[in-house]
Amino acid sequence: MSNDEPKLARGRPRTMNAEKVLDVAMTAYWQSDPADVSVNAICQMAGISKPSLYREFGSEDGLSRAALDRYAERVLSAVFAILHSGKGLHDTLAALTDFAAADPRMETGCLFYKMRAGKHRLGPTTRARVEEIDATAQAAYAAFLQSRCDAGDWPDGLSAEAGAKYLGEQIALAITQRASGEDPERIREMLNLALSVFIRP
Amino acid sequence: MSNDEPKLARGRPRTMNAEKVLDVAMTAYWQSDPADVSVNAICQMAGISKPSLYREFGSEDGLSRAALDRYAERVLSAVFAILHSGKGLHDTLAALTDFAAADPRMETGCLFYKMRAGKHRLGPTTRARVEEIDATAQAAYAAFLQSRCDAGDWPDGLSAEAGAKYLGEQIALAITQRASGEDPERIREMLNLALSVFIRP
DNA sequence: GACATAAAATACCGGCCGGTAACAAATGAG
């Protein structure tokens, strides 16, 4: 833990609220698309000057990386919570479906998936974080499926890794369709169809 | 058919080969991403000057629209050929799977899907063409599924439209994964899993 | 007061973008 006391404040006191700037950036990246939001635009929206932003985050890459970190802990954590809830296969798939197809947070898509889709346009540290999150998510999906496999409710000769990849990509597809304005009920219908392969009666 | 005679050639004879330029543009857009290829880059690759390109295509939108048209008749036609081949459900799905997961033409993805994914970055006429192709493809998928429904090999209470959307999106997902360098065998495995909902035994 | 310090804002940098004005070259018409 770092000191959060005034810490011998010399010099001009800062007026910039880094948290607020990060909120603005995360929201802007999330609501539209990281590739379509310039640092100039973020500075304007946050009401700060460009050098202030660069002093805090170093570069556009640093800012987008920080925004992604924030997004991971504020939003993606919900997905991991579902996967780690210890519920059964059916309930967990239902919760994931609800999240992807109906949760208002995914109404304009998922920042992580948007970044992953345009990976080559990201700076190195942001791209690395995207890949890290991707690997973590895949591992979480695989661990969940493995646990359900051990519990016995597993369909056929599908490896947990392959199933995890499939599951993750279907969720990603559904959320990406949310972002493109598709009818949520249609999305839910398609996702249910895709995930029905996990619950052969 | 228009006249392809010299047509009273006055003025300086043209050296620019519009077909070749269009090939260059289509390939460049296709191999990387329409949003990442500038008209400057295309002119350089095609060995022509910018005003020459603009005289022929009017604008970047005109060029990308023409490139998409070319792509539709050169590549997408293969998909429609599969759908209109009159083969059975299983064979047609297998052919679609082969195309998406193994055809070398899809090794770097599909220009149409790349454009559709970044629809908001396109000019108006190109975007309109994307939407037109999307509707046409969906109609073709639906017509195929409807024909198989009439033929009796249809699984459950799924509408042809919903099935068409699902089928089309799964193909799109598979091809998009090709573009991102995913292992083709893994892609085939996942696509088979996704399409297995159509062939409940 | 004078001074160091740190954060703010202004104004700028080179670079690339889509697009075009202005001009050079090559042909047919008279």
Place this chain on the structure above:
DNA sequence: CTCATTTGTTACCGGCCGGTATTTTATGTC
């Protein structure tokens, strides 16, 4: 030949980008 016509190229336009040098402003220290 002259002239209109068409294509080509060079050189430029304004605009936005990510990033920064420079200066102003606000504070604590002495």
